[in-house]
Amino acid sequence: MVQAPADFRSDTVTRADAVMRGLMADALVGDDVLEGDPTVQRLEQAAADWLGMEGSLFVPSGTMANQVALGAWTRPGDEIIVQRFAHVTTFEAGAAGYLHGLQSMTVGGEEGDFDLEQVKASVRPEFIHCPPSRLICMEQTHNYAGGRVLPLQVFEDVSGFAREVGIPIHLDGARLANAVVASGVSASTYASHADSVSLCFSKGLGAPVGSIIAGRQDFLERARLVRKRLGGWMRQSGHLAAAALHALENNVPRLAQDHSLAQELSQRLGALPGLESDPALVQTNIAMVQVTHSDYDAQALLEALGREGVLVMAMGERRLRFVTHLDVGPEDLDRLEKAARDILG
Numbered sequence: 001m002v003q004a005p006a007d008f009r010s011d012t013v014t015r016a017d018a019v020m021r022g023l024m025a026d027a028l029v030g031d032d033v034l035e036g037d038p039t040v041q042r043l044e045q046a047a048a049d050w051l052g053m054e055g056s057l058f059v060p061s062g063t064m065a066n067q068v069a070l071g072a073w074t075r076p077g078d079e080i081i082v083q084r085f086a087h088v089t090t091f092e093a094g095a096a097g098y099l100h101g102l103q104s105m106t107v108g109g110e111e112g113d114f115d116l117e118q119v120k121a122s123v124r125p126e127f128i129h130c131p132p133s134r135l136i137c138m139e140q141t142h143n144y145a146g147g148r149v150l151p152l153q154v155f156e157d158v159s160g161f162a163r164e165v166g167i168p169i170h171l172d173g174a175r176l177a178n179a180v181v182a183s184g185v186s187a188s189t190y191a192s193h194a195d196s197v198s199l200c201f202s203k204g205l206g207a208p209v210g211s212i213i214a215g216r217q218d219f220l221e222r223a224r225l226v227r228k229r230l231g232g233w234m235r236q237s238g239h240l241a242a243a244a245l246h247a248l249e250n251n252v253p254r255l256a257q258d259h260s261l262a263q264e265l266s267q268r269l270g271a272l273p274g275l276e277s278d279p280a281l282v283q284t285n286i287a288m289v290q291v292t293h294s295d296y297d298a299q300a301l302l303e304a305l306g307r308e309g310v311l312v313m314a315m316g317e318r319r320l321r322f323v324t325h326l327d328v329g330p331e332d333l334d335r336l337e338k339a340a341r342d343i344l345g
């Protein structure tokens with residue numbers, strides 16, 4: 001039998017196990033656009049409770065959750081303040097401009113730095129020649145920066161200022177659960193500093209599909225309209241919501257295992273010739289590895305590992321991103337280390 005690959009490309013690659021598939025098959029469903037879907041409603045309530053927010057809406061993806069928020073908070077010609085390497089600016093194919101006519105004021109660098117001083121310096125004066133600053137976007141954990149956790153203090157500082165000047169905050173919490181487990185700060189504490197929060201079930205939590213966008217009722221009313229316009233209001237989506245609900249109720253604490261595996265991965269790969277990785281920078285389930293070897297860049301090493309059944313993603317010419325999740329364990333790390341050692345000599 002052919003061995004399944006050890007897949008470190010992303011925490012999005014997980015497959016639903018038998019329990020999750022059973023729950024999906026047996027889910028009580030309705031037409032969410034007509035009379036409503038009871039399982040979707042349970043999920044929306046559970047996610048809102050977890051975040052300490054008034055309500056939430058189920059959508060197909062994290063990208064749609066973010067774009068629903070952007071559309072609900074802004075008008076064409078507005079400007080959003082966002083980290084330079086945030087998912088919203090870097091990996092959503094220009095959707096903020098394409099869908100909503102927004103301009104982005106980006107701050108910070110590859111390490112995901114984002115603080116009050118940068119935000120303050122980015123707010124436009126009220127002046128007819130300037131685009132109005134209408135939304136601040138934060139990301140927790142920061143994907144591009146290697147799953148970095150933004151300190152709670154930054155949320156306190158930025159939200160204090162944002163409330164003074166009347167600019168709402170959207171939190172891209174695709175991996176908020178990882179930040180909760182790594183920092184010990186509750187989801188509702190982080191969310192209390194934002195006006196809308198997105199959360200993904202199909203990343204570390206292990207569901208096959210789905211995200212929610214949460215906020216107060218007045219926000220949700222506008223968000224419902226944007227979701228409709230984007231085609232994200234689904235029908236018997238209770239089958240998907242059942243998996244997401246199971247993921248939210250069962251798979252949060254176990255993220256600690258993913259975090260320690262990512263730590264170990266960074267230590268073990270960083271000790272190999274031609275690779276560098278700093279475990280001190282690994283805060284959650286993402287480990288970045290620099291390829292310093294003279295014969296290999298990130299792409300060449302990625303291809304060589306692929307031939308050994310180990311999958312990984314390149315994030316730059318000499319940078320590989322390894323992500324740990326439900327479907328990789330210590331034996332996959334052994335396989336990765338052996339393959340890397342054999343390749344690099």
Ligand SMILES: Cc1ncc(COP(=O)(O)O)c(C=O)c1O
Pocket residue numbers: 060061062063064066087088139141142143172174175200202211
């Ligand atoms: C921080 C962050 N936000 C949003 C998304 C988008 O999620 P999706 O792939 O479900 O659209 C991702 C995906 O990796 C992400 O890392």
